[in-house]
Amino acid sequence: MASALNPSADGAHGLRHWQGDALVVGCGGIGRALMAELGRRAPGLTLWAASRQGWCPGPEDPATGIRSVALDLTDDSSLERFALALEPLRSSLRLVINTAGLLHQSGLQPEKRLRQVNRQALEQLFAVNAYGPLLLAQAVEPLLSRSEPVLFASLSARVGSIGDNQLGGWYGYRAAKAAQNQFLRCLALEWKRRLPLACVSLLHPGTTETPLTAPFRASVPAERLFSPERAASQLLDVLEVQGPEQSGRFLAWNGAEIPW
Ligand SMILES: NC(=O)c1ccc[n+]([C@@H]2O[C@H](COP(=O)([O-])OP(=O)(O)OC[C@H]3O[C@@H](n4cnc5c(N)ncnc54)[C@H](OP(=O)(O)O)[C@@H]3O)[C@@H](O)[C@H]2O)c1
16 A cells, blocks of 8 residues: 555545544534545544534534544643543544634634733633644644554644734734744654654644634635635645655645745
């Protein structure tokens, strides 16, 4: 069988050969679309969905056999229960995609100027967008296969790029995504030594029509706004050609590297 992570041998659809378990964290717009697309592309992977509700509304067909597990990334005891519940996946977990993220919620809006910054909102944004992915990696590390390629991807955002920041604003969300990028870059370097077949990727999905962007997309031209299905398909195209040599990169939906 061709290597699942060798694009030249396998084209852009290496996941079709993978066997084992795959976990998607977050059942929002992109998370649900990723599960549906993984169901089509990776028939050998058993899909697990982690969400605060403990069930994932609608990826779509009960026949897909998606299994659900509860997880609140901001709660240590939830992370502990989640790790215990996934213990049967030890050595068979091959793919983890974190899609959980927070930009706004009731009482929390992205800041337009300094006077709108407040400590509690910053802490919430960092808890989900920055600490969450790192603590997720800590929880799943013992479950990851050491003998087969593993992909650990987390959704970041181009607005988390410090080098690319020309507009300002959105202090907390931008900084939390930048912090995630640094955390997972460190993780990629650690896993190069400890899990040499693993690849850690930070992915920007492009502006996508989900609840996260609902209040902010009026001015986005239609051709720059992706459906969740298109975003999921593009993200998996990028992910499928990542391997240990590419670990620690910050990539856009089209595979282009984004400056840190
Ligand atoms: N959509 C875009 O244009 C865009 C652009 C750039 C980056 N991103 C990033 O892409 C990712 C997915 O975004 P999306 O557009 O799919 O957003 P979404 O529809 O709002 O989904 C976000 C998900 O995060 C989950 N979440 C929030 N707090 C959590 C917590 N404490 N523990 C576990 N899960 C939690 C939510 O779960 P509940 O269902 O329980 O609330 C929700 O399912 C996010 O990281 C976002 O920052 C999105």
